[in-house]
Amino acid sequence: MRFDIAPELELFAESVRGVLAEWEPLPETVLGEWADSRDDALAARLAALGWAELWADAELLGPAVAGAVELGRAVAPLHLLDEATLGAPLAIGGRVRHGEGQSKAAFALPAGGLAHCPIGEAKHEPSLDSVGTILVEQRHEQRLEDAEERWRAWNAATVAYLAGLADSAVARSVEHVGSREQFGAPLAALPAVQALLADAALARDGLLLAAWSLAAPDADATDVLAWAGGACREATMIAQQAHGAIGFAMESGLHRAFRRAKTVQVWADASGPW
Amino acid sequence: MDLRLTDEQQALRAEAAAFCAGVRPLLEADPEWRRQGMLSDGDSSAVNRALGDAGWIGMSWPPELGGRGLSRLDATLVEEVFGYHWLPLSSYLLSYKTIGAALERFAAPALVEQLLPPITRGELVFCQGFSERGAGTDLGSLTTRAVRQGDSFVVDGHKIWTSGAHLADWIYLAVRTDPDLPKHRGISVLVAPIDTPGIEVRSFATLGGGTLCEVFLDAVEIPAENLVGELNGGWAVLMHTLDFERITAEKLGGVAWLLDRLEERVGSSAQLARLRGELTAARLLSFRAADTLDRGLPGSATSAMAKLSGARLMQRAADAVVDLLGLGGLGEGADAALEGRAAGLYRGSVGSTIAGGTTEVQQLVIARRGLGLR
Numbered sequence: 001m002r003f004d005i006a007p008e009l010e011l012f013a014e015s016v017r018g019v020l021a022e023w024e025p026l027p028e029t030v031l032g033e034w035a036d037s038r039d040d041a042l043a044a045r046l047a048a049l050g051w052a053e054l055w056a057d058a059e060l061l062g063p064a065v066a067g068a069v070e071l072g073r074a075v076a077p078l079h080l081l082d083e084a085t086l087g088a089p090l091a092i093g094g095r096v097r098h099g100e101g102q103s104k105a106a107f108a109l110p111a112g113g114l115a116h117c118p119i120g121e122a123k124h125e126p127s128l129d130s131v132g133t134i135l136v137e138q139r140h141e142q143r144l145e146d147a148e149e150r151w152r153a154w155n156a157a158t159v160a161y162l163a164g165l166a167d168s169a170v171a172r173s174v175e176h177v178g179s180r181e182q183f184g185a186p187l188a189a190l191p192a193v194q195a196l197l198a199d200a201a202l203a204r205d206g207l208l209l210a211a212w213s214l215a216a217p218d219a220d221a222t223d224v225l226a227w228a229g230g231a232c233r234e235a236t237m238i239a240q241q242a243h244g245a246i247g248f249a250m251e252s253g254l255h256r257a258f259r260r261a262k263t264v265q266v267w268a269d270a271s272g273p274w
Numbered sequence: 275m276d277l278r279l280t281d282e283q284q285a286l287r288a289e290a291a292a293f294c295a296g297v298r299p300l301l302e303a304d305p306e307w308r309r310q311g312m313l314s315d316g317d318s319s320a321v322n323r324a325l326g327d328a329g330w331i332g333m334s335w336p337p338e339l340g341g342r343g344l345s346r347l348d349a350t351l352v353e354e355v356f357g358y359h360w361l362p363l364s365s366y367l368l369s370y371k372t373i374g375a376a377l378e379r380f381a382a383p384a385l386v387e388q389l390l391p392p393i394t395r396g397e398l399v400f401c402q403g404f405s406e407r408g409a410g411t412d413l414g415s416l417t418t419r420a421v422r423q424g425d426s427f428v429v430d431g432h433k434i435w436t437s438g439a440h441l442a443d444w445i446y447l448a449v450r451t452d453p454d455l456p457k458h459r460g461i462s463v464l465v466a467p468i469d470t471p472g473i474e475v476r477s478f479a480t481l482g483g484g485t486l487c488e489v490f491l492d493a494v495e496i497p498a499e500n501l502v503g504e505l506n507g508g509w510a511v512l513m514h515t516l517d518f519e520r521i522t523a524e525k526l527g528g529v530a531w532l533l534d535r536l537e538e539r540v541g542s543s544a545q546l547a548r549l550r551g552e553l554t555a556a557r558l559l560s561f562r563a564a565d566t567l568d569r570g571l572p573g574s575a576t577s578a579m580a581k582l583s584g585a586r587l588m589q590r591a592a593d594a595v596v597d598l599l600g601l602g603g604l605g606e607g608a609d610a611a612l613e614g615r616a617a618g619l620y621r622g623s624v625g626s627t628i629a630g631g632t633t634e635v636q637q638l639v640i641a642r643r644g645l646g647l648r
């Protein structure tokens with residue numbers, strides 16, 4: 001076992017980080033209204049780094065994990081995961097995320113199958129998060145031969161994305177409690193606050209290790225994926241708690257990771273063999 | 275113990291449910307009501323007026339002040355029904371349940387006679403200016419200053435996270451009146467019309483789908499007779515206010531609605547039964563807390579238990595209900611599963627373990643006041 005990240009993967013992560021550092025998320029829309037955070041310009045910049053067709057080669061699962069952690073840290077739109085692994089926006093049971101304006105979606109089929117199908121008439125479904133959910137009918141199937149490889153890459157990237165979300169929650173919280181003072185000292189000095197953030201760090205480290213375990217070509221993701229969403233959700237919930245009312249204000253932006261964690265969890269559950 | 279409701283209490287709750295059905299069209303017409311995820315903390319002047327017209331505000335106050343002479347427990351039982359029907363109650367909760375309780379106990383008779391009757395009619399709405407940028411959990415460190423000048427106080431400072439200030443007619447303010455006293459002893463409480471010169475309100479959007487406000491106070495002149503409680507004795511007033519704020523039966527009503535609708539949709543399960551069991555305990559903790567205050571007993575620990583159990587249940591229930599609904603549970607709006615309330619509550623309930631004192635504060639109150647731990 002090795003617990004350090006290979007230098008070439010660190011380099012790849014750094015270049016993804018560089019692109020994301022220049023990226024501005026779209027302004028928030030009103031909660032409860034339909035919103036799509038799809039960003040094709042960002043997708044193009046990442047594709048230039050090699051963030052595409054990540055499923056095609058089992059050797060590329062390392063970059064998939066390294067890059068997806070960065071996407072999670074930035075709470076980047078989810079179509080970046082789906083299109084690089086499944087080849088199109090993800091569709092499960094008649095719902096497509098980030099499918100608006102796209103010619104096809106990647107439909108999850110029973111028993112781990114996958115089919116690319118054209119998107120016909122669509123209806124917007126407002127959602128907890130700005131993932132542009134549309135309701136569609138599955139029209140006909142073009143079953144993909146390489147479904148297993150594609151799902152493997154998607155699973156690894158999804159867990160890595162959740163690890164990145166959890167990491168962003170921990171990092172923001174550590175910074176916040178270090179600088180906010182109550183009772184004449186930083187919040188960081190309070191045992192109750194330390195205990196909260198320790199739990200978030202526990203979730204984050206578990207997620208990061210679990211994500212890297214999926215970089216091995218023969219790893220089975222089922223159990224890890226079933227656990228990862230809840231662990232990430234907890235870390236983001238803790239971040240909200242540690243921020244107090246500041247994090248409840250939309251202008252803080254903290255809620256982006258919080259809403260995204262639950263969204264990824266529910267989509268991941270729906271993709272599972274249950 | 276006999277924890278059954280009396281016939282009168284059941285009849286009162288039935289009357290409340292009928293009222294809720296009657297105001298439903300007002301709710302349907304309000305876009306904020308659809309996206310409001312923080313159960314019953316929505317703002318609606320129209321609903322508050324309707325509550326006042328029908329005699330539902332100030333139930334525990336004497337008839338001569340516009341009330342029904344009932345107990346706080348009775349009012350709490352009714353608030354649960356209001357919550358079940360998703361009434362936007364922010365104005366009611368602030369003006370009657372929380373601030374009204376402190377006015378009733380601590381304000382001078384003339385102020386009580388001036389303020390309580392219009393509150394019961396839904397004509398006078400309060401907001402609560404306690405928190406400041408630097409004074410959240412550490413409320414005792416608040417710096418908004420009130421200096422006595424002749425017959426008035428002149429107030430300068432800045433309040434934040436003030437619920438409903440954009441709709442309020444009056445503000446209830448925690449201010450520092452003596453900076454030389456130890457920090458909890460130099461605080462007083464003042465009330466003032468929100469249109470007093472020098473008060474400015476800015477509102478911003480929250481994760482709950484509603485708004486919070488900040489209030490700027492610049493040389494605001496408030497008559498000295500608007501002092502609530504003793505000069506420099508404000509801490510006791512604030513703590514009394516919080517004991518009432520922390521009973522949140524209306525939130526539990528919303529959770530009950532969610533669980534009922536979920537069961538209709540997906541049937542019963544062990545997970546749902548566990549949530550219902552937790553709800554049973556949380557309701558009883560709320561009702562006990564109200565009864566404790568009715569009897570004039572020290573209520574900090576019982577109110578903290580009511581608050582903590584309800585806040586945790588809201589978050590756990592929202593999370594579980596979204597999970598049980600699957601992808602449909604993420605949907606928002608009238609057409610989504612359970613009218614989008616699961617997703618709304620998922621984001622809105624984040625505030626439940628922060629507002630009115632965080633989880634960690636409730637734990638400290640229970641440990642110290644309830645268990646005597648030091």
Ligand SMILES: Cc1cc2nc3c(=O)[nH]c(=O)nc-3n(C[C@H](O)[C@H](O)[C@H](O)COP(=O)(O)OP(=O)(O)OC[C@H]3O[C@@H](n4cnc5c(N)ncnc54)[C@H](O)[C@@H]3O)c2cc1C
Binds near residue numbers: 243434625
């Ligand atoms: C929806 C909503 C509505 C609100 N409405 C109002 C209102 O109408 N009027 C008003 O005055 N205020 C209002 N507030 C503010 C509320 O009272 C404060 O948010 C709350 O007291 C916490 O303060 P804070 O947000 O500054 O968090 P902080 O005090 O900064 O706390 C951040 C974290 O540190 C923890 N912490 C801090 N001190 C301790 C300690 N001693 N021990 C252990 N842990 C600690 C907290 O538990 C929390 O997890 C509202 C807040 C919300 C979210």
